[in-house]
Amino acid sequence: MQAFLTTLIMVTIMLLYAVPGFLLVKTKAVKPESISAFSKVLMFVCQPALTLYSFDKADFSRELGLNLLIFFGIITAAQLLFLGAFLLIFRKKMQDIRYRVATVATTLSNCSFLGVPLLEAIFPESQNAAVYSMMYFLSMSLIGWTLASAVIAGDKKYIRVKKVLINPATISIAVALPFFLTGFKFSAENGAFFAQFGNMINILGKMTTPLCMLVLGMRFATVPVKKLFTGWLQYLSVAVNQIVFPLCILGVLLLLRVDYELTWCMYIMCACPVAAVVQNYAEILGEGQEPAAFTVLLGTLTSVCTLPLLALLLPAS
Numbered sequence: 001m002q003a004f005l006t007t008l009i010m011v012t013i014m015l016l017y018a019v020p021g022f023l024l025v026k027t028k029a030v031k032p033e034s035i036s037a038f039s040k041v042l043m044f045v046c047q048p049a050l051t052l053y054s055f056d057k058a059d060f061s062r063e064l065g066l067n068l069l070i071f072f073g074i075i076t077a078a079q080l081l082f083l084g085a086f087l088l089i090f091r092k093k094m095q096d097i098r099y100r101v102a103t104v105a106t107t108l109s110n111c112s113f114l115g116v117p118l119l120e121a122i123f124p125e126s127q128n129a130a131v132y133s134m135m136y137f138l139s140m141s142l143i144g145w146t147l148a149s150a151v152i153a154g155d156k157k158y159i160r161v162k163k164v165l166i167n168p169a170t171i172s173i174a175v176a177l178p179f180f181l182t183g184f185k186f187s188a189e190n191g192a193f194f195a196q197f198g199n200m201i202n203i204l205g206k207m208t209t210p211l212c213m214l215v216l217g218m219r220f221a222t223v224p225v226k227k228l229f230t231g232w233l234q235y236l237s238v239a240v241n242q243i244v245f246p247l248c249i250l251g252v253l254l255l256l257r258v259d260y261e262l263t264w265c266m267y268i269m270c271a272c273p274v275a276a277v278v279q280n281y282a283e284i285l286g287e288g289q290e291p292a293a294f295t296v297l298l299g300t301l302t303s304v305c306t307l308p309l310l311a312l313l314l315p316a317s
Contacts, residue, residue, distance in 0.1 A: 003122055008308040010121050014114055015304065017210045021217025032222045035215060039280040042113075042211045048172035049204030050116060051137070054130035055176040056186050056198065064128060067262050068135050074258075075266060076139040078249055082107040082240075083147065094154070097288040098233055101278065104148045105237040105295045107245065108275035111136040113212035115269045118307075122268060122314070123261075131180075132265040134173065141169030144277055152292075153285045212276045216300060219279060219293040227294060234295040238274060242299060242306045246270035250313065264314060271310040274299030 024030040058064065086103040093099040109115070111133055119129035145167040149158040184190065186198030220228075228234075249270045253263040274296050282292035 003311040003314040004308045006121050007118065007311040008304070010118050011114075011304050011307050014117070014209060014213055015300065017213035018217030018220065018300075021214035022221045023217075024214075025218045025221035030218060032218075035218045035222075038211065038215045038218065042208065042215060043277070043280055044168050046204055046208040046211055047112065047137075048168055048175075049201045050112060050206075050208045051134050051169070051172040052176050052179075052186075052201045053205035054116060054134045055173075055180040056201070058128050058131040058180065060180050060183060064131075067128075067259050068131065070258060071132055071262050071266060072135045072139055074253070075136050075249075075270075076143070078245075078252070079107050079139065079143055080147075082245060083143070083151075086240075087151070094151075097152075097154075098231075098291045100151050100154060101282065101288040101291040101295060102233045102237045103151055104144075104281075105234075105274050105278050105292070105299070106240040108140055108144060108148065108278055109136070109241065109245075109270055110212075110272040110275045110277075110300075111140060111269035113208045113276055114303075115272050117206075117209050118272065119265060119268060122311070123265070126261060126265075128261060129265050132262065133269060134176075136266070136269050138169050138173055140275065140277070141167055144275075144281060145169075148278075149281055149285060152281055153287050213300075216276060216279070216297060219289075220297050223290060223293050223297070227290075228297055231291075231294055234291070234298045237295050238299045238302055241274050242271060242303060243310070246310055267313075268311070271307055273303035273307070276300075 021030075025032060025035075083103065083106075086106050087094075090099045090103055115133045115136070116130050119126070119133060123129045146159050150156050178184075179186075186194045186201065188195040246267055250263070250267045253266060276296055279289070279292045279296045282288045
């Protein structure tokens with residue numbers, strides 16, 4: 001029950017962050033065409049800082065390193081399996097941008113922007129929860145900048161080695177790994193500069209959740225409310241993403257009897273709402289912004305119910 005209440009409070013607070021964004025657009029203080037610029041700040045500045053922050057919190061060990069690799073392998077296989085399944089299901093309707101967005105939205109989870117603060121609230125004593133989130137985000141980003149982008153844009157040119165190697169997630173993790181593996185911390189122990197640099201990445205990293213929700217609030221102000229709640233396709237995407245996918249993952253993890261912390265961190269991240277990056281990719285690619293916004297907004301709003309209810313399955317601490 002404690003996990004239920006913690007999750008309910010956290011998700012409610014996160015939704016409140018969207019209110020200023022909504023008001024900024026409704027009062028015309030921010031123009032709708034400027035929303036993509038906020039998305040780029042989120043993707044290219046705040047997210048890399050969150051990656052550095054998350055790796056800086058954890059202490060490397062062989063056991064943790066092995067668990068991170070296991071985590072990455074399982075979540076990558078699961079995402080590819082679900083994406084492949086819906087590519088097959090919707091194969092005759094891929095000319096319609098709504099089905100292309102729905103295919104991606106069934107799988108990608110808001111594991112980072114909402115996942116990190118949520119994990120830190122549910123598992124306050126865990127130093128590794130945030131770094132597990134970064135493994136999830138790396139996996140999702142590799143798929144997002146390649147296969148998911150190709151599906152949304154309807155263009156295979158995005159499936160390239162360059163996109164795998166050069167994207168904000170891989171670059172930021174490549175920067176963070178040497179510090180993580182050597183145990184170097186951005187703290188006063190290593191000098192005033194690194195202490196202040198640590199404060200900087202901490203602040204920028206923790207901006208991801210408010211900025212993510214601000215962008216969602218801005219986009220919410222531009223869409224017809226009736227369409228948000230009447231499209232069956234976004235309900236399907238949300239139901240698969242936020243109920244079917246996490247429950248399937250939990251079943252597999254319990255069956256495989258993998259590490260306790262790994263299991264429940266992955267489960268909570270899979271239960272997070274449809275990834276805001278689905279909308280961000282659509283904004284950046286210039287394709288499917290409206291259906292992406294509908295699905296992400298509906299997923300985020302309904303997560304007030306789905307996330308706390310799924311959190312009831314967490315074992316009592």
